[in-house]
Amino acid sequence: MAESRAASAPLLSTSALGRNFGGLAAVRDVSICLHQGELHAVIGPNGAGKSTLVNLLSGHLAPTAGLIQLDGRDISGEPAWRMTRLGIGRSFQRTNVMSSLSVLENVRLAAQAVAGLRLSRLFTPAARENVLVEAARHCLERVGLMGVEDRPCGLLSHGEQRQLEIAMTLAARPRVLLLDEPLAGMGPEEGERFMHLLKDLAREHAILLIEHDMDFVFAVADWMTVMVDGTVLAEGRPPAVRANAEVQRAYLGGHA
Ligand SMILES: Nc1ncnc2c1ncn2[C@@H]1O[C@H](COP(=O)(O)OP(=O)(O)OP(=O)(O)O)[C@@H](O)[C@H]1O
């Protein structure tokens, strides 16, 4: 957390991480640390490599250079399903939500996808069902969606859909949460609620947040990394990043 950051060991870290697409270095020489209890924002202009970085950390892309470590253990190049099992959660995209099923049912399915096999060895089908439903309820409570658990997902508001995506991610019991522009399309009121949810989740997780809304980012981030052209231009606490002349020139402009 804040003052003790340098002293505590990172939960997830990268070292000289890189990913090329043909001749393009979408991510190059990126070394960052995510700490438990910290909301770490990654900002930068379009095409800076932010989503590619998330795809590397979530195992959806394999690095072409460098290391990814979880608790000091090398996990570079592990596939996405392994990363999920290791505790790296990435918010589900809307395409993973089945809109005709209820909110609870979607989260239950997400919980089943991760815990199903383990539970099937330990419990009867009825007991397994109870465990999964309880786990799903817990995730919905966590994100503030318990009032609408029986509603078909297709009828949720935009902000509620995003809360649901977080609940589905939590169903895998992650330690790290990777959130790529979770606010996109939210109104100010929904955004405000979402901000409180992220701050709350950041107490128990290491969160990597990619977001273009600078007012939001500077209000929630404990730590920031600024990427430009695939690499890290600057990092630090929000006030230092805001005051950095290079960052202002490359990205912040009017927000400085
Ligand atoms: N699968 C891919 N194949 C080829 N090039 C890619 C691929 N994915 C990303 N790129 C390129 O890598 C660079 C970084 O893209 P990325 O999506 O990571 O940027 P970003 O920072 O997330 O941008 P935005 O803010 O617009 O979401 C861009 O030039 C992009 O065109």
Ligand SMILES: [Mg+2]
């Ligand atoms: Mg992106």
